[in-house]
Amino acid sequence: MSSGNILLNGVSYRRPTRPVVVVCIDGGDPAYIEQGIRDGIIPNIARFMHNGFSAIADGTVPSFTCPNNMSLITGAPPAVHGISGNYYLDVATGEAVVMTGPELLRSRTILAEFAAAGAKVVSITAKDKLRKQLGKDLDLTRGNISFSSEYANRCTMQENGIKDVLELVGMPQPDMYSMELSLFVLEAGIRLLERDRPDLMFLSLTDFIQHKHAPGDPVANQFYCQLDDKFGRLRELGAVVALTADHGMNDKSTPAGKPNVIFLQDILDREFGKGDTRVICPITDAFVKHHGALGGFVRVWCLGGRATPQAIIGLVKDMPGIAAALDKETVCRKFDLPPDREGDVAVIGGANVVIGAAAAEHDLSGLGDARLRSHGGVTEARVPFILSHPLNEKYRQRAAAGPIKSHHIFDYAINGVEAGR
Ligand SMILES: [Zn+2]
Secondary structure, three states: OOOOOEEEOOEEEOOOOOOEEEEEOOOOOHHHHHHHHHHOOOHHHHHHHHHOEEEEEEOOOOOOHHHHHHHHHHOOOHHHHOOOOOEEEEOOOOEEEEOOOHHHOOOOOHHHHHHHOOOOEEEEEOOHHHHHHHOOOOOOOOOOEEEEOOOHHHOOHHHHOOOOHHHHHOOOOOOOOOOHHHHHHHHHHHHHHHHHOOOEEEEEOOOHHHHHOOOOOHHHHHHHHHHHHHHHHHHHOOOEEEEEOOOOOEEOEOOOOOEOEEEHHHHHHHHHOOOOEEEEOOOOOOOHHHHOOOEOEEEEEEOOOOOOHHHHHHHHOOOOOEEEEEEHHHHHHHHOOOHHHOOOEEEEEOOOOEEEOOHHHOOOHHHOOOOOEEOOOHHHOEEEEEEOOOEOHHHHHHHHHOOOEHHHHHHHHHHOEOOOO
């Protein structure tokens, strides 16, 4: 074994001298932390921000869960790792392809590289959909661990590198739609830090609470209060704790409380005819209660020959609620996206708007009476970037020169913190 340093996607990472824990607070808009500081309910995060480092970073656009989690664990944008949404359209088959398969991830991960270099690595996610990509190429036969709280009760040594997780964590199997699904991830991280003292941990939460509860809402505050307690315990155990988010979250409802939706497929069908274009909503996943598959970024493929990218852009770009309509080349250049998984046009919504396909394709019944809160656009790509420890001089200068990309969080947490303090 070498010194244990690794090199990935142009970044060299030194072997951590004490545990490094990176937490992705799914949907953790900076507004929750600002509110929590004002309300005095997150003393540990406040201490990190005061004694360590705090900034607002630029996340990956589209501001969805899968692309951002992959950016965080590869230290690179989607143009490199290939995951630019939860779904894309395979033009050859006409099928919408879910992008959670490890075979679609085009990069090695920081986790797998460190594990291969002899470090002990743990990856825990709330939603199982992320688990296989997060655990890609991770050798689970040598003490490394990868599991989801969603399926904590069915972990095996072969599949996850751990078993009897419920006993270890001391919590019952959490419900898929609960704050406990996230708290379980953190509690498991704390127990494993105590038991195994891994070199590197990635803990990825779920955004159920943020989709349902605005900053300052009692449930949101209760959630952040509990997150804060667990972050404090990770720090007390001697870890460098790094907090970021995959994306933020905005209210996407009309003043009357109805979802503020532009059904783009219906608009395009009226203009170009049915079947001529196909709108894909890359936020789509199994968690429809969160967002009804409505987000702030969609892709349009031109299939029938009537609609051209320029005609679509001309039709929609000035519509109220549309922030931008960009052709493939422009959106890929602007946001570092892989062209072979991009549509012919990307349409991005404003802060308080979501874009859907056809109205008939979206089941909004799961949203209930709650106001729709969602993400996906540029307005939700601002995320917290907080470290429990102060930066060394080199990274202080780099941060000051800005802007900071959230996918540099491992770089900052591993290389940017003073050793041994
Ligand atoms: Zn998310």
